[in-house]
Structures are given as C-alpha cells and as structure tokens.
Amino acid sequence: MAFRSAVVTFPGSNCDRDLAVALEKISGTQCIRVWHGDAELPDNLDFIGLPGGFSYGDYLRCGAIASRSPVMRAVIEAANKGVPVFGVCNGFQVLTESGLLPGALLRNSGIRFVCRDVTLKVENAQSLFTSGYEAGQEISIPVAHHDGNYHADAETLDRLEGEGRVAFRYAGNVNGSARQIAGVLNQAGNVLGMMPHPERAIEATHGGTDGRALFESAIRGMVGA
Amino acid sequence: MKVRVHVSLKPGVLDPQGRAIHHSLEGLGFAGVNDVRAGRLFELDVAETVTDEALDDMCKKLLANMVIENYRIEKVA
Known part of the structure; x- marks a missing residue:
C-alpha cells in the first residue's frame, strides 16, 4: 500500500515545503498539501504533518490562532481516530x-x-515515530526557535516520564525546557510534537541525516518496509 | 459594552520577558523594583447581549492559555 501523507500550510508557515519534500523523498509518494482554511482532510491518511514557521505572525501566542483554524478541527478528529500527527x-x-x-x-x-x-537523546525508541532509533542514541538535529521552552506542571511531567512519552531530550540546556524535554508523545502514541527540525537533516548536503530515521520509522510503521 | 481582559502568567511560570524588562528598569537606574511580570491586556467592545458565561468562554478558549496563564475580566462601562 502506498504511503499517504499530508502537510498543512497555515498563513506564515515556512517549513511546509521542507516537511513535504522530506516525506516525498523518503516515502517515494507524493505528499498532499492542505490549506488551513480547508474544513476537511483527504481520506485514509497515514501521516499528517504540521510544519514549522510563524503561523499568523505568532499573534496572541505561538500557534494559538492556527490551533483554532478550520483544518485543525479535522486534524484533532483524525488524531483522536489514531491517524499519526507530527508537529x-x-x-x-x-x-x-x-x-x-x-x-x-x-x-x-x-x-x-x-x-x-x-x-x-532518544528517550523512547519504541514509538511509531522513533522505532528506527536506539534508546539512548544521540542524534544531531537543527533547532530554530524563539519559543521552545517546554513547560508543564510537575505532575504532568512525571506522568509523561512515567508513560514513556518523552520522545527526545536535549543533551544540554538549549532553551530552558523543563527536564530538557525536546519532544513529547500523546497517550496513544500517534501524536508527536518536537521543537527540533528532523526534516532539515535528511540528506548529506543538509550537514547530517539523523532526521531520516524518524520519517522512515513512521512510513514503515504505517505501510510496512 | 467595553470589557477589559487582563491575562497574566500563572505564579511560578518563568517569565523571561518580565525578567529582561526588570533588568532594563534597573539599568535605567530605577531602584526598588522587586519583580516584573509581563502580561497582556485585551480591550473588547461587545454587545450588551453578550453574557458573562460567553466572556468567560472566550478567555478559556482563546484569549488565555489555561496551562500557563490566568485571566481577569473587567467591565469598564
């Protein structure tokens, strides 16, 4: 079965093409581009990508307006049905x-x-998105952000750690994130969010290829090798 | 009806912007400033028919992020 992915573009997204290209190069299938105002997503998706950038100019709070856009209602619905979502x-x-x-x-x-x-540092190497890594493996991935300081109350952080939902941790202090958390999974394991950009590390000319395994993991997990 | 919504970071949430502003005030020679927390003020002009519940809902659903912020609604006139 062919891998079917979609990448959402919000006004102010600027890594949407990078994410779509990474998915296309690694899966060999075309990535469907979706606009923020679309109320519906294509059917039978194996992967929904929410790209980097400065949606809505970071007005109000970073990601706040985009998260209330029409397409996000469809993304939330898809995520709740188990469709992989990667932000x-x-x-x-x-x-x-x-x-x-x-x-x-x-x-x-x-x-x-x-x-x-x-x-x-790869903390959880058993998730849909990280099975191509080894637990404890150290990888090099670019970051580019102003608001990446992950915050949650102590109880939530303990729960995330206890349930293996910290996918990646910074090896050093990058932005003040609580417990140096760089990426977290939802409870069902089909939603991953991370500040670093694996799509910017998929070929040698990028300066590194440590991001490839994330996309390879998800593609393998959804459609087999 | 004019409504002001004050949004501020919850106590204990790190506020690097407030800290930088504090530092800048000290740099200007203002002594005795113990702490600075930066927040946001929204001025809404809403119809008289808008209920308190609706205003509350606006804050919870959009104007404030309840994970990190508190809000206070003030009716001006």
Missing part, C-alpha cells in the same frame, strides 16, 4: 495549543532566538 517547531506549538499534547511552549529562557544544531 515540528511551530507545529508542536499548534499541537499544545490545540490540546492534542500537554504543556505549553514559552519564550526561551535566555530570551534569544536559538538557531543551531543540537544534540538530542
């Missing part, structure tokens, strides 16, 4: 604002925009 950077902010993932992303503790390669 990168602003896509992660949209996922927390929509309530699909717990917590919130605050301004970086150091105030500055952080744009560099960071080392991530």
Whole structure:
C-alpha cells in the first residue's frame, strides 16, 4: 500500500515545503498539501504533518490562532481516530495549543532566538515515530526557535516520564525546557510534537541525516518496509 | 459594552520577558523594583447581549492559555 501523507500550510508557515519534500523523498509518494482554511482532510491518511514557521505572525501566542483554524478541527478528529500527527517547531506549538499534547511552549529562557544544531537523546525508541532509533542514541538535529521552552506542571511531567512519552531530550540546556524535554508523545502514541527540525537533516548536503530515521520509522510503521 | 481582559502568567511560570524588562528598569537606574511580570491586556467592545458565561468562554478558549496563564475580566462601562 502506498504511503499517504499530508502537510498543512497555515498563513506564515515556512517549513511546509521542507516537511513535504522530506516525506516525498523518503516515502517515494507524493505528499498532499492542505490549506488551513480547508474544513476537511483527504481520506485514509497515514501521516499528517504540521510544519514549522510563524503561523499568523505568532499573534496572541505561538500557534494559538492556527490551533483554532478550520483544518485543525479535522486534524484533532483524525488524531483522536489514531491517524499519526507530527508537529515540528511551530507545529508542536499548534499541537499544545490545540490540546492534542500537554504543556505549553514559552519564550526561551535566555530570551534569544536559538538557531543551531543540537544534540538530542532518544528517550523512547519504541514509538511509531522513533522505532528506527536506539534508546539512548544521540542524534544531531537543527533547532530554530524563539519559543521552545517546554513547560508543564510537575505532575504532568512525571506522568509523561512515567508513560514513556518523552520522545527526545536535549543533551544540554538549549532553551530552558523543563527536564530538557525536546519532544513529547500523546497517550496513544500517534501524536508527536518536537521543537527540533528532523526534516532539515535528511540528506548529506543538509550537514547530517539523523532526521531520516524518524520519517522512515513512521512510513514503515504505517505501510510496512 | 467595553470589557477589559487582563491575562497574566500563572505564579511560578518563568517569565523571561518580565525578567529582561526588570533588568532594563534597573539599568535605567530605577531602584526598588522587586519583580516584573509581563502580561497582556485585551480591550473588547461587545454587545450588551453578550453574557458573562460567553466572556468567560472566550478567555478559556482563546484569549488565555489555561496551562500557563490566568485571566481577569473587567467591565469598564
């Protein structure tokens, strides 16, 4: 069966093409592009990508307006039915604002925009998105964000850790995130949000290919090898 | 009806912007500022028919993120 993916574009998204290209190059099938104002998603999707960028100019709060857009009602419905949803950077902010993932992303503790390669530790290598990695593996993935400081109350953080829902952790302090969390899964494991950009690390000319395994994992998980 | 909605970070939530503003005030020579927390103010002009419940709902669904923020509704006139 052919892998069927879609990437949503919000006004102000700027990594939508990168995410679609990563999915197309790795899956070999075309990625469907969806506009934020669309009330419906294509049928039978194996993967929904929410890209990075500055949707709605980051007005109100990062991801806040996008999370209330018509297409997000369809994304939430699909996620609740088990369709894999992957949010990168602003896509992660949209996922927390929509309530699909717990917590919130605050301004970086150091105030500055952080744009560099960071080392991530793979915490959960058994999820749909991370099965291609080894637990404890260290990978290098670029970050580029101003509001990536993951925040949740202690009880929520304990629950996330206890349920294996911390997918990735920063190896050092990047933005002040609670417990250095870089990416979290929902309870069912079909929604992943992360601040780093694996779609920017899929070929040698990007400076690294550590992001490939994430897409390979999801594609393998949905349609087989 | 004019309504003001004050949104502020919950106590304990780190506020790097407030900290930077605090630092800047000190840099200008203002002494005695113990802490600064940055928030947001929304000024809404709503019909008289808009209920308190609806205003509350607006805050919870959009104006504030209840994970990190508190809100206060003030009716001006």
